[in-house]
Amino acid sequence: MSKTVDAAREDFGTVSAGRAxxxxxxxxxxDYYGSPTPLAQLAGLQxxxxxxxxxxxxDKAALKDxxxxxxxxxxxSANVGNDGEIVRVTLPELTEDRRKEFVKIVRGKGEDAKVAxxxxxxxxxDELDALKGEIGDDELSRAEKELEAITRTHVDAVDEALKRKEAELLEV
Known part of the structure; x- marks a missing residue:
């Protein structure tokens, strides 16, 4: 569950808040010589x-790719251009409508994380239910309550990250 929360935070980070x-x-x-390669492995980002x-x-040969x-x-929706040495990405100022659109995207990503x-x-x-005959009812009940508490904690963490990202997006 912690990995899911971390993945959601990373996903939220991929949505532009008007800052590069x-x-x-x-x-x-x-597409680097026919194989998909992460940008961070091909270039430095400043x-x-x-x-x-x-x-x-x-590798300057990868500039066009x-x-x-x-x-x-x-x-x-950024202005992208290269001067033969570097690629310059300029993000436009976000309009109110675009900010609201990004909030919807982030909420969708948050809901996907909660579903996960x-x-x-x-x-x-289901795994606990499969152990029903092997462990006592008290142990099973305690484990189910613990599972619910852990789930609630992680869902709250996603909600908190979502709330922070929404505030960042709506900040002018």
Whole structure:
């Protein structure tokens, strides 16, 4: 469940809040000599200004591929250009409508994380039910209550991360 919460936080980080953040590009895969390669393995990411990110490829031959992968990112709508050495990504100022759209996206990601947590709880509950004849009813009841408490803690952690990201997105 902790891994699910961590994955949700990473997912929230991939949604732009109007500031250029290298975390936005964590999941970008570049077609590098025919194989999808994470951008972080192909280039250095620098953030010189609030809305500008500079991508410096380690291999200059990959410059066009990196630019293409960034341009094809969903939900980015950034100005992307290269000068033969680096790729410069400039994020536009977010409008109110775009901020609300990003909040919806983040809420969807949060709900997906909660569904994953509930699926883990259901599988664990099934495993506990399979042990019904082997352990006592008191042990089973205690384990179920503990499972519910753990699930509630992790769902609350996702909610807290979601609330922080929503506040960040709506901040002007």
């Amino acid at each position: 953040n290298p975390a936005l590009f964590q999941k970008v895969l570049v 953030n010189p200004e609030a809305r500008v990110l500079i991508v410096t490829p380690y 990196i630019e293409r992968a960034i341009v094809n990112m969903p939900n980015l 947590l509930r699926n883990i709880r259901r599988r664990s509950k």
